[in-house]
Amino acid sequence: MADSPFPLELLRVLRPQLPDMLRVLRLFVASESPSLEKTAADRCCSVIAKEWRRSGTHVERIPQKRRGDHLRIIFAPNQRRAAGQLLVLGHYDTVYSTGTLKEMPFRISAGKAYGPGIFDMKAGIVQALFALQALQRTRVRAKKQIVFLWTSDEEIGSESSRKLVEAEARCSDAVFVLEPSFGPRGLVKTARKGVGEAQLIVQGRASHAGLAPEEGINAVHELATQLTRIEKWNDIRRGISINADIVEGGTRTNVIADRARAVLDLRALRASDMRSVESRLHALRPVHRGAKLKITGGFDRPPLEHKICAALFERARSLAKQMNLSLGECTAGGGSDGNFSGALGIPTLDGLGAVGDGAHSDHEYIVVNTMPARAALLAALLTSS
Numbered sequence: 001m002a003d004s005p006f007p008l009e010l011l012r013v014l015r016p017q018l019p020d021m022l023r024v025l026r027l028f029v030a031s032e033s034p035s036l037e038k039t040a041a042d043r044c045c046s047v048i049a050k051e052w053r054r055s056g057t058h059v060e061r062i063p064q065k066r067r068g069d070h071l072r073i074i075f076a077p078n079q080r081r082a083a084g085q086l087l088v089l090g091h092y093d094t095v096y097s098t099g100t101l102k103e104m105p106f107r108i109s110a111g112k113a114y115g116p117g118i119f120d121m122k123a124g125i126v127q128a129l130f131a132l133q134a135l136q137r138t139r140v141r142a143k144k145q146i147v148f149l150w151t152s153d154e155e156i157g158s159e160s161s162r163k164l165v166e167a168e169a170r171c172s173d174a175v176f177v178l179e180p181s182f183g184p185r186g187l188v189k190t191a192r193k194g195v196g197e198a199q200l201i202v203q204g205r206a207s208h209a210g211l212a213p214e215e216g217i218n219a220v221h222e223l224a225t226q227l228t229r230i231e232k233w234n235d236i237r238r239g240i241s242i243n244a245d246i247v248e249g250g251t252r253t254n255v256i257a258d259r260a261r262a263v264l265d266l267r268a269l270r271a272s273d274m275r276s277v278e279s280r281l282h283a284l285r286p287v288h289r290g291a292k293l294k295i296t297g298g299f300d301r302p303p304l305e306h307k308i309c310a311a312l313f314e315r316a317r318s319l320a321k322q323m324n325l326s327l328g329e330c331t332a333g334g335g336s337d338g339n340f341s342g343a344l345g346i347p348t349l350d351g352l353g354a355v356g357d358g359a360h361s362d363h364e365y366i367v368v369n370t371m372p373a374r375a376a377l378l379a380a381l382l383t384s385s
């Protein structure tokens with residue numbers, strides 16, 4: 001990509017906007033939005049929608065019965081027919097319950113802004129808003145329609161929003177995900193593991209552990225044998241991990257356990273490995289005579305594979321270089337809604353949001369002075385894609 005003055009021009013426009021960015025960020029963080037509390041989430045949705053309407057975009061609120069409403073925001077360039085569509089994707093729900101703000105209020109200290117959900121990922125939504133405003137204020141023009149999609153349930157699996165995310169992705173030439181970046185250098189995420197959860201349930205037969213142990217079928221022993229087998233499937237080099245993180249079974253110490261259960265966390269970097277793990281799980285057979293196995297669940301987020309992100313990352317790195325910034329990449333063990341668009345084969349670049357740390361913790365923060373550059377990078381990507 002040839003050098004142009006646009007990235008620097010966008011950065012010059014955005015740097016003086018930092019106080020306004022922080023003002024809007026304070027509004028968003030002060031409006032708590034737990035995934036599981038629809039009333040609170042809807043209030044936050046209204047606050048976000050109001051700020052986006054100020055930018056002159058078309059804001060569509062998509063009602064939900066059990067979760068917060070989703071927001072679909074459309075910006076069309078000044079031409080009769082846009083030459084395609086770009087999707088900017090993120091979520092406004094957080095892992096923090098209502099009332100957390102009293103314990104960890106929005107505050108700025110030593111160049112960092114703190115608050116629940118500020119890093120994951122309300123600062124990303126703010127940066128996207130100001131990226132759009134920068135496009136409106138400069139001579140830079142987007143060639144394609146831009147859809148900004150802010151959902152309300154990403155933190156709990158995107159059950160109500162997945163179809164919407166996938167539908168918009170299918171209409172788009174590229175997807176830019178405003179999830180937080182990684183580490184102090186603000187690395188973008190060019191690969192994400194697929195994520196899932198499975199249950200391994202064992203049915204045995206109860207018997208008195210002292211009087212007739214031979215008449216029982218110990219479900220705990222069967223489960224332990226199966227978990228020992230499954231542990232060997234882990235392959236850190238390939239990015240495959242299967243971990244039994246909840247295990248339970250039995251009723252009393254003098255009763256042969258007739259039931260046991262393990263909940264497995266599943267992760268894989270490649271779609272082929274994801275399918276292999278699921279196939280192996282469902283092919284498990286009992287070791288102890290008379291025991292019965294039941295396997296449920298599996299992967300619910302496919303991997304975001306590096307090959308889907310590579311070209312977009314190179315474009316982003318080139319644009320960052322034009323702003324005298326260094327941009328690096330990384331692989332993330334967790335999933336995001338970008339996994340869905342990537343699995344459809346749509347070029348997807350994740351981790352374009354805020355620079356900071358402490359997601360889902362009591363010290364979640366962003367680095368304040370990085371916000372204008374991250375917004376400028378997004379704006380540049382939207383005009384060059």
